[in-house]
Amino acid sequence: MIRPQWVWELDDAEGRVLEDPVSPVFGNQFDAEQWLGEHWRTLAAQDVAVARLLHDGTAAAAPVPLRVP
Structure with missing residues (x-):
């Protein structure tokens, strides 16, 4: 049985996905x-x-801003 996976995709201020740090699954x-x-x-x-929660690769919630611009 395959379990669902939830992971945070972490973006920089320009909207690029960061390779580091990495969210656990x-x-x-x-x-x-x-x-x-x-x-x-x-x-x-x-x-x-910005942190974006993904559920099996699909956006699961609204993006969460972590810094005030």
């Missing part, structure tokens, strides 16, 4: 959202401007 949306809530400050300090 989660088995459910709750764990993915909890992780972002715990790590958003660190991600913002690493130049992540």
